[in-house]
Amino acid sequence: MGKSKTTKFKRPQFNSVGLPVNAVKEEDPAAEEHDEDDCPAAELLEKLQSPSADVREFACASISRVVQQSQSIPGFLQRGAVKRLGPMLLDGSLAVRETATGALRNLSACGGQEVCEDMVKHDVMTPLTALLRECCAGFDSAVVKMKDQKNPVEDVANEAVNLLWNLCENSSQALSMFNRSGLLDVVVQCLERHTHNVDLAISAAHCLHTVTEDNPELLRSLNTAVLGALENVLLSSQPSMAHTLLRTLAAGTLWNMKSCLPEARQSQTLNAVVASLSHCLDLDAGVLIPELRQAEEVNQGNTDHVTNVEEQAVVPMVEEEMDEEEEPKKMKNGKTVTIDTDFSDLLPRGKEELREAVTLLTAQQTSLEIIVNMCCSDDPSDDEWEEESSSDESDLGPDGLCDGVCNLMSPLCLSAEVQGALINHSIPEKVLKKTGFPRQEAINVCQEDPSWRGLTKRMQRVQSRALTCLHSILSTMDAESLGGAAALQGAAQHLSTLVFGAEEMPKDVEFFEAVISAMRSLLQMIASKNIAQCMTPQQLMSLSEAATRCDVISVRVNAVAILGITGSTLAKEKDSAEILQLIGNALLQVATKDADLVVNGEALDALFDVFADGEEAKLAAKNIGLLPALKALQPVFKTKIRKEGKGKYSPQQLCVLDNIKINLRRFISYLEKMVKK
Known part of the structure; x- marks a missing residue:
């Protein structure tokens, strides 16, 4: 029904240690x-x-x-x-x-x-x-x-x-x-304090990442000093999580400023940006979080029990902390001087390991969001459905259906330089790895301490961002660049495990929305290359049922699109009529009963794909009474567009819905001819 769009992330608002506002x-x-x-x-x-x-x-x-x-x-x-x-x-x-x-x-x-x-x-x-x-x-x-x-x-x-x-x-x-x-120069001065005060530098980097996004007025005033300061941060080598987050934010800011980079430095800077993101994604939170939690327990134990020479080495630090406890606190924003961020009361004093874990997950989430933005073209011609007009039927293809919408399914344009950098640094593979569920050991250690418990949600959010990032990569790269048939089948099997591996379908809406969009993009690519699908009819139906219960429109749209992609592939195989009947009935239910016109239209578009051709499709269409069902639906669909359309849907959406209305009429004529044969 329309191009499978990438999602461009606006900067989420965090404070300097990554706590959401x-x-x-x-x-x-x-x-x-x-x-x-x-x-x-x-x-x-x-x-x-x-x-x-x-x-x-x-x-x-x-x-x-x-x-x-x-x-x-x-x-x-x-x-x-x-x-x-x-x-x-x-x-x-x-x-x-x-x-x-x-x-x-x-x-x-x-x-x-x-x-x-x-x-x-x-x-x-x-x-x-x-x-x-x-x-x-x-x-x-x-x-x-x-x-x-x-x-x-x-x-x-x-x-x-x-x-x-x-x-x-x-x-x-x-x-x-x-x-x-x-103020740009002032904030850059704060960024340049990164060797003295990394917290201040991170705050400045967050600010720069925000103000440089979609801000052409500011970009016109950039100078080489600003670029140099960001590149110095990007090329720094301190190993701490704080510096990893700092480099990630600098990478995102440089990407926002890409149009202002001197031509001679563009390639070098792009590779440095992607290398920084790649390094951040290399870190394994599933391993590091249990290690950090264990380190915290050791430090707590050392505070209480100093019994040997090795433990004696930490006494001065511990005594200093105890002295601070005994002294009257100097309040800053309602907290002691030992904590320098407004929401750090949520991270109990002395929880340095927890801060490291929060910073790591913030850096990885930010890295994934930057990659999504790198894959999202700013070319106005890529805006969803923008250039399609339903008023001219001269674009109808030889099969009697409107060709324009199909053209919108083609991949978005990603420059060779960006694609090359992402592939050279193995970004697709690293993103796919991040789409897995958080390691159980990490979840277990977080559940043991109330102050660590919130990290579970953060790990899940990184997974969801990785799935959205995978969707963007699949929407902008070709199959060969992603490793060919074997790699795509492996990815499809992995996504199927995420969705169908548990006894119940996923209930977390953020995860479900992300995984189903990635699955749609992947199955679409697999189908275009005639690669065997990996979803069973039972899985398809359970996915459809779960999606129809979801309030998020994009989930329902992607679910019916998956039914259409899978059904159109199965229609080419022998003895598939029974499965096609299941798919056809499910799509008819959505086309008839869903409250949203965009979802109705996507279901109709999927029906056109599934039953467009082939003996198996013809038999299945007859068995489910597709022709009379569509004839009954046609006037209802037209009336809904007329009554609900203009007040509720964008001009682009109405344009596509109008095209589907035309295609519905043409498809009914096609089915009538098939019946007479």
């Missing part, structure tokens, strides 16, 4: 139960005017905590929180600056797009821009009392960059102001 709400659903009247907005905002820096800092830190409960946000906004907090970004106290910026950061993250737009409307960008400029000017002159102590100016900058990232992610006005105010 809605993590607080997910972690603490009970927070929603508090009454809005309990919100201490007035009292805390009043404390911002105190002459005491300690009181102002306490108020900012308290606001930072309270606004993580989304129902408290309106109370702060109604009392002018943004206007009151904005000047605090330039407070004489660094601690107040940091906590005030953190409060606004949490407000922007937990409030979402509407709140971010309101913050920009109340001119938060002016003090934020001034703060960032002051921070960058003071990086090297800041006083650091102890060797391992963090630079306090960098801590302020980290909060400010995260706030900027949130605003630019959610507000087009903020992004426009970013473009005009020269």
Whole structure:
């Protein structure tokens, strides 16, 4: 019915350790139960005017905590929180600056797009821009009392960059102001601190990855210094998970900026980008997460039981942590100084191994999303159904059906350079490997500790992203590039195991949507090469039944497309009439009863494919009464298009539906001729 589109990922919003901005709400659903009247907005905002820096800092830190409960946000906004907090970004106290910026950061993250737009409307960008400029000017002159102590100016900058990232992610006005105010160079300066402060660099890299996507105005202002800074990060070699995430984000930013790369450096940069993504995907979370969990247990044991010389070596570090526990905490955004991110209260203090695991999974998810975007052409001609017109029937092919829609099924265009880089670094094989279920050992160790439990969902999300990425690769590469018939059959068997390996069909919608889109693309490619299919009739029917119960339209569309692809292949084989009857009845049910016109149309399109030709198809069509069923359906389908179409569906979708209406009329005529023979 239409081209199997790749999905272009917009940057998901995470903080510097990879925590989603809605993590607080997910972690603490009970927070929603508090009454809005309990919100201490007035009292805390009043404390911002105190002459005491300690009181102002306490108020900012308290606001930072309270606004993580989304129902408290309106109370702060109604009392002018943004206007009151904005000047605090330039407070004489660094601690107040940091906590005030953190409060606004949490407000922007937990409030979402509407709140971010309101913050920009109340001119938060002016003090934020001034703060960032002051921070960058003071990086090297800041006083650091102890060797391992963090630079306090960098801590302020980290909060400010995260706030900027949130605003630019959610507000087009903020992004426009970013473009005009020269903030790009400021954020790049923060990125260049990666050898001193990787957390700040990661925040800057997240921000750059966001602001460079689909932003031609900014891209026109890029210079060689910006490219050089990103390439330096990309070519760094530190082995930590934090640096892996940093390189991944730099790779994604360079890809966003590909149109601005000097021609002489394009090939080299592209290979460096893909090499970085490839290295990230090489890491095996199923092995590393149990190792990290074991390391955490060892460290915890060493904290409690120091009994030998080897354990004595860790005493100074442990004693330092204990001293921090005993001292009064200096609050920053409602947390102690040992934790420097707004949502890190969800990662208990000292959980460095858990941070590593979160960062690893964030890096791998981001890598997969970047590869999806690399496979997604920006050519307007590739927009779904865009150039097809149903008003002209002169395009009808010799079989009496509209040719235009079939042409849309051809692969999207992927440049030879990009395809070559992806293949040279074995990206298709590595993506396929990531589509497997998370290793059970990793799931088990995560279930043992409540603070690690959330990693299970993260591992599943990486799997779903890998499946979406596989779909994109299959949509943009040819069979030979992917290893030929044997490799495709192996991949098909693997996907079948994911869907049919358990006693029940998958219930996770995100996974089901991703795996069924990948399966459709793969079966389509296999069918085009006349390679034997691997799904049994029973599996086909169970897939169809599960899909019809799913609320996600794309799942239902892909399921009926799979029935059509498989049925059209089986129609060429002997003794297939019985299976074709099952498929035909299933498709008729969807075409007749599904509430969505796009799904109806996809089912009709699949019927045209399955019963277009062959003696087995002719026999099956007769046995299920296909001709009278389609005759009865035809006026209903036309009426639904006329009544529901314009208000509910896009012009592109209506164009395809119109083509299917024409094809339905032609196909009925074809079946009538077959009956007379």
